[in-house]
Amino acid sequence: MKLSRTLLLVFVISAILQFQAQTDEAVIKDIYKTSLTNGNSYQWLDYLSNQIGGRLSGSYNAELAVNYTKTELEKLGLTKVWLQPVMVPKWVRGAKEYAYIESSEGKTTTVNICALGGSVATPGIGVKAEVVEVKSFEELATLGEANIKGKIVFYNRPMQADLIQTFQAYGGCVNQRYKGAVEAAKYGATGVIVRSMNLRLDDLPHTGSMTYEDLPNDKRIPSAAISTNDAELLSSMLKLDTGAKFYFRQHCKQLKDVQSYNVIGEIKGSEYPDEIITVGGHLDSWDLGDGSHDDGAGVVQSMEVLRLFKVLNITPKRTIRVVLFMNEENGLRGGKKYAEEAKTKGENHIFALESDAGGFTPRGFSFDCNDANFNQVLSWKPLFKPYLIHYFEKGGSGADVGPLKSETNVLAGLRPDSQRYFDHHHASNDTFDAVNKRELELGAATMTALVYLYDTYGVNPISNPSTLKD
Structure with missing residues (x-):
């Protein structure tokens, strides 16, 4: 009798896990389909690059970018959108x-x-x-x-x-x-x-x-x-x-520091609102081009993560937050300010993902985490195989999310194909025409899929299915 109950329990758990895996496959398929057929990342990047242009920290264009992205996030119907003040350096080229x-x-x-x-x-x-x-x-x-x-x-x-x-x-x-x-x-x-x-x-x-x-x-x-x-x-x-x-x-000339802002929006979690998942890129850029790859791509991909959650009616269990960081290029003031306030408020950032390596074809992610959490993410790798996402390695995450690091959380960086990235990096040809629409949208979908999985399962490794709390 005891053996029969054990076998029944194993069968039930196996059925639950199989059902969840099928659900994950279906949700991720919808994420990619929607990003590729009804995405908004390329449209946002078009405006950011061609209507605003280079967004040097402390510049008028940086101010325009803050106002534009805040307005666009407000249109998504998020739980909350706000600006986080941060003093930034103001250097002008002349x-x-x-x-x-x-x-x-x-x-x-x-x-x-x-x-x-x-x-x-x-x-x-x-x-x-x-x-x-x-x-x-x-x-x-x-x-x-x-x-x-x-x-x-x-x-x-x-x-x-x-x-x-x-x-x-x-x-x-x-x-x-x-x-x-x-x-x-x-x-x-x-x-x-x-x-x-x-x-x-x-x-x-x-x-x-x-x-x-x-x-x-x-x-x-x-x-x-x-x-x-x-x-x-x-x-x-x-x-x-x-x-x-x-x-x-x-x-060129270095002027006095000026006030700027991180742009932040979030969807409040329905079950674990105090567990925060952050996704972001940096809103500032150098002034020679329009900053489409570095890091307009990361900005709009991060915004698209929250938009896809809303469009697909995915109600997150945990709080999903987008942060558009200011002053990554010449000071990292935005990333440091965000982490400082998060610590002061006692916020629990369980996972943070940054896109700051260009808008080229996504290959995977690098992870800054302990072995247990890395093994967890490796178990998700088959879900990404149909989308040719194969790179899951330990490594760095991103400069802006780096200050959030703790012993228990997971930091990650999107890793697109990088062979052409430094042809454009910090140069006058970092422009909108150098970004491929489909590649950009694939990156946004890949980020959204990973955020979805972390929202579904949290950062605790699934070592014993019977203890799974979600």
């Missing part, structure tokens, strides 16, 4: 930069540069000096002040082309952009030129953030990025003509 290489014979060749975000301006007449080419800070230190003082340091370490993970290649050389000026100033350099973080050869300079750390204002030197084609040209000319000089002029 007039277009200008640069040329001058041979020892006095012949000049114009090249393409752009100021790095946070850089000081050159003197009004610009800076012209001999050039020292290096590929690392160690090489810089070896040369020392005797070989660097009064010269322009040219950092020319390229992204490593044989790395399939392009973000790994980016991480392998981005320190020369971020800290290049600080390191060069130690040895009396008069300026810094950095090879753009780009895997292909083209004429587009790529901007990005840089720091002076605690360097006094009078010791700060101007820092600019040079296109990869022109970096190759400059390197070649220096090998042939050691007396060649470089000239550049830029007019």
